[in-house]
Structure formats: structure tokens, C-alpha cells
Amino acid sequence: xxxxxxxxxxxxxxxxxxxxxxxxxLSKTSSNLVGAMGSIFTGRSKIDEDLYEELEEVLIGxxxxxxxxxxxxxxxxxxxxxxxxKEPSELQLVMSELIAELLxxxxxxxxxxxxxGMSIILFVGVNGVGKTTTIGKLAHKLKQExxxxxxxxxxxFRAGAIEQLETWGTRAGVDVIKQQAGxxxxxxxYDAIQAAKARQAxxxxxxxxxxxxxxxxxxxxxKKVFRVVQREVPDAPHEVLLVLDATTGQNAMQQAKTFGQAxxxxxxxxxxxxxxxKGGIVIAIRHELDLPVKWIGLGEKADDLQxxxxxxxxxxLFQEED
Amino acid sequence: xxxxxxxGRLQSIMSxxxxxxxxxxxxxxxxxxxxxxxxLEADVNFKVVKTFIDRVKExxxxxEVLKSLTPGQQVVKVVNEELTELMGGQESKLAVASKxxxxxxxxxxxxxxxxxxxxxxxxxxxxxxxxPLLVAADIYRPAAIKQLEVLGEQLGVLVFSLGDxxxxxxxxxxxxxxxxxxxFxxxxxxxxxxxxxxxxxMDELRGVRKVAEPDEILLVIDAMTGQDAVNVAxxxxxxxxxxxxxxxxxxxxxRGGAALSVKAVTNCPIKFVGMGEKxxxxxxxxxxxxxxxxxxxxxxxxxxEKA
Ligand SMILES: Nc1nc2c(ncn2[C@@H]2O[C@H](COP(=O)(O)OP(=O)(O)OP(=O)(O)O)[C@@H](O)[C@H]2O)c(=O)[nH]1
Ligand SMILES: Nc1nc2c(ncn2[C@@H]2O[C@H](COP(=O)(O)OP(=O)(O)OP(=O)(O)O)[C@@H](O)[C@H]2O)c(=O)[nH]1
Ligand SMILES: [Mg+2]
Ligand SMILES: [Mg+2]
Numbered sequence: 001x002x003x004x005x006x007x008x009x010x011x012x013x014x015x016x017x018x019x020x021x022x023x024x025x026l027s028k029t030s031s032n033l034v035g036a037m038g039s040i041f042t043g044r045s046k047i048d049e050d051l052y053e054e055l056e057e058v059l060i061g062x063x064x065x066x067x068x069x070x071x072x073x074x075x076x077x078x079x080x081x082x083x084x085x086k087e088p089s090e091l092q093l094v095m096s097e098l099i100a101e102l103l104x105x106x107x108x109x110x111x112x113x114x115x116x117g118m119s120i121i122l123f124v125g126v127n128g129v130g131k132t133t134t135i136g137k138l139a140h141k142l143k144q145e146x147x148x149x150x151x152x153x154x155x156x157f158r159a160g161a162i163e164q165l166e167t168w169g170t171r172a173g174v175d176v177i178k179q180q181a182g183x184x185x186x187x188x189x190y191d192a193i194q195a196a197k198a199r200q201a202x203x204x205x206x207x208x209x210x211x212x213x214x215x216x217x218x219x220x221x222x223k224k225v226f227r228v229v230q231r232e233v234p235d236a237p238h239e240v241l242l243v244l245d246a247t248t249g250q251n252a253m254q255q256a257k258t259f260g261q262a263x264x265x266x267x268x269x270x271x272x273x274x275x276x277x278k279g280g281i282v283i284a285i286r287h288e289l290d291l292p293v294k295w296i297g298l299g300e301k302a303d304d305l306q307x308x309x310x311x312x313x314x315x316x317l318f319q320e321e322d
Numbered sequence: 323x324x325x326x327x328x329x330g331r332l333q334s335i336m337s338x339x340x341x342x343x344x345x346x347x348x349x350x351x352x353x354x355x356x357x358x359x360x361x362l363e364a365d366v367n368f369k370v371v372k373t374f375i376d377r378v379k380e381x382x383x384x385x386e387v388l389k390s391l392t393p394g395q396q397v398v399k400v401v402n403e404e405l406t407e408l409m410g411g412q413e414s415k416l417a418v419a420s421k422x423x424x425x426x427x428x429x430x431x432x433x434x435x436x437x438x439x440x441x442x443x444x445x446x447x448x449x450x451x452x453x454p455l456l457v458a459a460d461i462y463r464p465a466a467i468k469q470l471e472v473l474g475e476q477l478g479v480l481v482f483s484l485g486d487x488x489x490x491x492x493x494x495x496x497x498x499x500x501x502x503x504x505x506f507x508x509x510x511x512x513x514x515x516x517x518x519x520x521x522x523x524m525d526e527l528r529g530v531r532k533v534a535e536p537d538e539i540l541l542v543i544d545a546m547t548g549q550d551a552v553n554v555a556x557x558x559x560x561x562x563x564x565x566x567x568x569x570x571x572x573x574x575x576x577r578g579g580a581a582l583s584v585k586a587v588t589n590c591p592i593k594f595v596g597m598g599e600k601x602x603x604x605x606x607x608x609x610x611x612x613x614x615x616x617x618x619x620x621x622x623x624x625x626x627e628k629a
Contacts, residue, residue: 028519061368063548066359127571127599128433128544136464158599159476160469167464181472212574247431249365249548251576272432275517281548300432300462 003097004318011315019315021306025298026316029279033062034317037095044088047080051088055095062280065250068287072098096318102283103310108292110307112238112266113203118196120204120229120236123269124222124259125243127210130271130297132161134243135205136168137297137305142203143172150201152192153178154185154225155209165207171302175199185209186224193232206237213258226263239266241294246273246281256289271297274304282313324545325616328577331360333618336398345393350382353397365579367552370408370586378404402617408582409609414566414591416443417537422507423455425498425534428568429527429558430542432515435570435596437466439542440512441473442596442604447508448479455506457497458483459490459530460514470512477601480506490514491529498534511536518557527562540593542568543580551580552587559588570596573603581612 011019036058044051052073059069072095079085079094113119121138123131135151142149151169153176155161162178169176177192189206196204208225211218229237242265244252259265268289273279273296282293293308306312335356339345354375361371378400381387387396418424426443428436440456447454456474458481460466467483474481482497494511501509511534516523531539541555541564558564567588569581572595585592597603 057368060362061549063365063550066363126546126574128435130433158469159472160465163465163468164463212571214575215573245433245544245546247544247548247550247554248546249551249576249579250363251365251546251574252548254575272517275519 003093003100007311007315007318010311014309014312018306018309019312021298021304022309022312022316023319025274025296026279026313027319028275029062029273030317030319033058033064033280034092034096036061038092041088041091047085047088047091052077059280063249063284064280065253065284065288068102068284071287072102075101096314099283099317100310100314102287103314104286108267108294110294114235114238118201118204118233118236119238120193120196120206120233121239121241122206122208122226122229122237122263123241123243124208124263124265125210126212126245126255129210129243129245129248130269131155131210131243132164132168132207133300134241134269134271134295134297134305135165135207136172137302138295139168139172139174139205140302141305143174147202148200149174149203149205150192150196150199151176152189152204152206154189154192154207156181156183156185156188157209161207161209185221186228189225190228190232193229213255219258219262223262239294240264241267241269242291243269243271244281244285246270246279246296248281250284252281252285253288256285256291260291265291267292267294269293269295269297270308274298279313279317324572324574324576324578325612326575326577328360328364328579329616329618331363332357332401332616335360336401336617339397340394342394345388345397347383347388350379350388350397354379354382357401361579361582364577364582365548365551367549367579367583367587370552370583373586374404374408398617402613402619405582405616406610406613408586409612410585410591410607411609413606413608414593415606416593417565419537422505423498423501424508424538425511425536426508426538426540427511427513427531427534427536428540428542429513429562429564430515431517431544431554432463434515434542434544435568436515436542437469437473437512438599439540439568439570439594439596439604440470440510441477441479442601443594444474444479444510445477445601446604448477452508453506454479454508454510455497455501456481457494457509457511459493459497459511461486461488461490461493462514466512466514473601490526491533494530495533509534518554518561524557524561531562536565538565539563540566540568541584541588541590542570543584545569545572545578545580545595546574546576547580552583555584555588555590559590564588564590566591566593568592568594568596568604569607573597585609
């Protein structure tokens, strides 16, 4: 069975509505990356340097990034040689396999939860990427699964941040623990942990203020929050999710490195994948970082959060192929 | 600081050239290959990179450059000029309506920094003894109005809102009416973040533009944006006829490719850059100074002004 039909078959077992979300959310990426590769491969009669160079441009143009692009093109050259491929039209399949190879599953669950007792999840990232919104969406999801969830308003800095989280809390029907704007975020988180213990919550989702990773004092503040969580609950935090905006370019790698060093990031939430033509960053992340993409954001509504599913992703990317 | 990574790369390429007594066509081509890679790694859009490299190559390989007494210097000069041009040439100031109020509309993707930048502009105008009015036309994002109200209060600038039940067109209209009646001289309309491909939401923006007849429509864009920056800018420009750009979060360590791409595709000047989260962290953008800073040619003018 071919690569594409296998993909189709396994995706067919998933929920139709979820598949639809992936397909429509990634349609831009698909035409921009896969469609553009396709026109290179079908529009040429031989495999030459110009072809490789155009392919490089398409990949870089989709935010795959220079290092990952170089890697993919080098792998393609190897495969062409090894399999003695002469026809450019055969390259689309090879490229899809190579991309699939990079996305290799590590079978990580979308959330590492503590089975008996409370789980604490910390959300971190630069400004405006979608931390607070993701918490709102996840609260909604966990609540639907019947879990007792509490939110901690750990962004005490940005104007309206607490009210924003409260709105999400009301929507999801979960409590929000807060202090006044301007108070110490570590103190808010401490309070929230005590409240979550007292109310026997199963999951505590902690919001933090957006901060650029090169701001040393703000990163120190985040480490302090992290230490409070570690101290108050054994094995916590159970997840530290770095929220990345899919529209971001290669600075995403820097964000992952610096936040990773500061607070031990365990996974990535990739937001705003809807509509952007740049799902290519997923490929770069998988190649350059040792971090699983756990969730993806495909819109601004409560149910626009999906566990990252490699096969769904590939299927949505290569939907036109068969 | 933003641009640092790009700057380091370009400077080492440039210094190699500068040090050469004799520069051959091959030297220039080699340098251009390296510059191409440096720009791509900085997220400059690949089409923009292509045009840029072609232009520099054409000028630099010209006889007068390579035959000159200081060919290396001359090539560096060409790169500097083209880079300045790429970023917009001259500083571009905010428009002022001949008959007040001046109307400024902020547009852009989600989380780019529209609300924060609106507040920053309001502060700047207040400092110039103007009387700005902030209009809260984001009815979607949870607590968006509250965010603007808190910022307005901090700055002592009035925020006009009709809550989140009225539509943004009506809010803009009512805000402008109020400004006219009460002698506000500038109206800053904060709109909701939206994807450039969201037709319904872009339609709404056009509606606001129609009633507001803005003097400035500023695209607020995150300096960390990747290759999609040009599509975003192109779409917003096509739909809205932008008059300028505010580039935010330049206080990060991004290589800033978006900055170099957006002007190129829209031909709209970058008017301001956001350098932090606080209300005073907004600076006018000087393309020439930024270009020389990136190439390490000394940012003499800015230094003189700071002193
Ligand atoms: N289209 C789309 N918009 C999103 C998504 N996730 C978040 N947003 C929007 O992005 C904007 C910023 O989201 P927030 O949740 O406030 O981001 P944040 O990281 O908490 O921001 P700060 O706290 O200011 O650092 C809001 O307008 C959200 O509605 C997504 O998956 N898709
Ligand atoms: N470091 C830094 N942060 C900024 C800058 N401009 C805005 N921000 C932050 O970016 C985040 C998003 O800013 P907002 O002003 O809420 O963005 P927005 O475009 O109004 O967002 P939506 O209304 O959700 O579309 C906030 O955390 C701001 O504090 C800047 O120049 N530097
Ligand atoms: Mg937030
Ligand atoms: Mg806003």
C-alpha cells in the first residue's frame, strides 16, 4: 500500500470533525508547502541543481528554516541516488516520506497527568502567543472530561490579564484563583496550589505573563514560580508547556532553548495554526528541538484546541495527493 | 537586542570584503551567497532576499565599483544603501488631518500588540499636548475593553466604549462623533486581532474604515513573524490600503526579518517600533540608522540625539 493510502486509511479511523479541523486549519500550509513542491516536481523534466534550489526556497518560505531545509534537501539527494530516481514527479512521495520521518512519533501522551492526586500544568511563553486562551480551551476540555479544574491567574502584569482569564473560567465553569494586579506571581501560584489542594482539584492550570526570553529578570521571576510549584507538590509541575505562535519564524527555536533551560519545558503548544500558511515550523521544531508538540490551536474558540496528531497533520498537509 | 544575530553575520561578511585591496567578481558572488543565507536565516522573505541580492549584485559588479580604489568599501556602501532602501529610506511621521480629529486605526493579527501600541501612541500624543481619544472596538477578545480601559486610566487618556454588544462599525462611528463634539484632536481605534485570511473579519474592518475614513491605517506586526509576514502585510494592504506599519517586540532577540520584508512588499513605511511592554516603549523608526546599525557602521545620529 502506498504512503498516502496508508495515511488515509489510518486517518479514516479518527473522528470526522477532528479530521475536518486539521484539514481546514492546515489548508493554507498545504497549498503553500505541498502544492508549491508539487508544481516544482511536475513542472520539470529533470532533477538538477535548479530543482533543488527551488525546493530549498519553498521549504524556507514555509518557515521550515535553513538547517532543517538543508537536512531535508540533503536527504532527498541521497534518496534520489540510492533509489536511482530519474523522474521529478516521483519526488513528491519521497519528500512526504522524509517529512514523515522527521515527525517520527515518540508516543507521548498529550498530557502527563498525575493519576492519583493533583496535577499542575504551567504555561509559559513570549508575549501574545496564546497562553491564556490555551488555558481557557484546555480548561473547557478537561471539564468536559469530568475533571475538577482550577485556574491560577499568574499574569499579574498585563492590563486586563486577570479579567481575561476570569472570562475563560466563567465560560468553562471553573474557579479562578487570583490576587490584585501587580502582586507577586509566585505568591498567586502559591495561593492557587493551596486552594487547589483544599478543594481537591485534579488539575491546576497556571497562567503566567508573557515575557521575551532575553529578559533576564523576567526569566528569573518565572524560575521563582517554577520553584514554588516544585516545592509545594512532589513531582510538580507535571507539565511545563511552552506556547509558541505558529506565525513566528526561526526565533521560535531561541524561545524553546531559553525557556527550556529556565523551567524545564516538557512540551509545546503551537497556536494560530488556523489560516497561517506556516505549519512548516512544526517540521523545524521536530528536527531541531527535542520537544514534543502536544497541542495545536486552530482558532479562538473553546473547542479549537486539538492534541497534535502526526498522521492527521501529514494527512492534512498531503490531502491533495493520492 | 533585535537584529543582533543578523548584524553579526553581515558584519563579518562585510569586514572580509572591506579588508580586500582587490575585489573580483567571484569575491562579490561569494559574499552575496553568504548574505543570502544570513538574510534567510533571519526570516527575511525569500522573494525579498532574491530581489535584494540581485540588486546589490548588479550594482556591485558594475565596473566603477570593482575598478575603484577601494572596491571593498564601495561594495559595503552599496549594501548599506540597498538595506536602507529596503527598510524605507527616510523616517516617516504620523499623518495629521487638516481638520481635526485625526483618525488612526490599528489593525493586525491576534496578539501582535495593537492594544498596547494604541496606548503607547496615545501617550506620545498626550506628551505633545494633544488630546487623544482611545476607542475600544474589539468586542471579541475576552477583556479586551478592560485592557484598554486600564491602560487609558494609567495614562490619563479617555477610553470610549459601548461594551461588547454593539458592533465595531457603530462603536467607531460613535467614538468619532464624541471626539468631534468634545474637541479631541486624535482618535485611536483599537480593533480585534484577526487572520488576514478571515473574510468575514476583514469585511468588518472595511466597514469600520468606511465610516471612520482614517488618516492612518497602521498594521501592527510582531517583529518575530516568520515568512508569512509578507502574506499578512500584502493581504491587509490589499483590503485596507495601509498607510504605515508599527513593528512590535523589537526588544527581543529576533533577527528581525519581518522588518526587512514588510516594507518591501507593501511599500508602506515602518513608522514606529515597539521596544517593550510599557507605555513609553515606542520609538520612531529611522531606516537609515537601523541599516547602519545592522551593518555596524555606527549609529552616530541616534547616539548624538540620546546625549
Ligand atoms: N486564530 C487564532 N487566534 C488565537 C489562537 N490562540 C490564541 N489566539 C488569539 O491570540 C491573541 C492572544 O492570545 P492570549 O491568550 O491573550 O495570549 P497570551 O500568550 O496569553 O498573551 P500575553 O498574556 O499578553 O503574553 C488573542 O486574540 C487570542 O484570541 C489560535 O489558535 N488561533
Ligand atoms: N516585549 C514587548 N511586548 C509587547 C510589545 N508590544 C506589545 N507587547 C505585548 O504583547 C502582548 C500582546 O499585546 P496586545 O496589545 O494585547 O496585542 P493585540 O494585538 O491587541 O492582541 P489581540 O487584541 O488579542 O489581537 C502583550 O503581552 C503586550 O504586553 C513590545 O513592543 N515589546
Ligand atoms: Mg496571557
Ligand atoms: Mg487587542
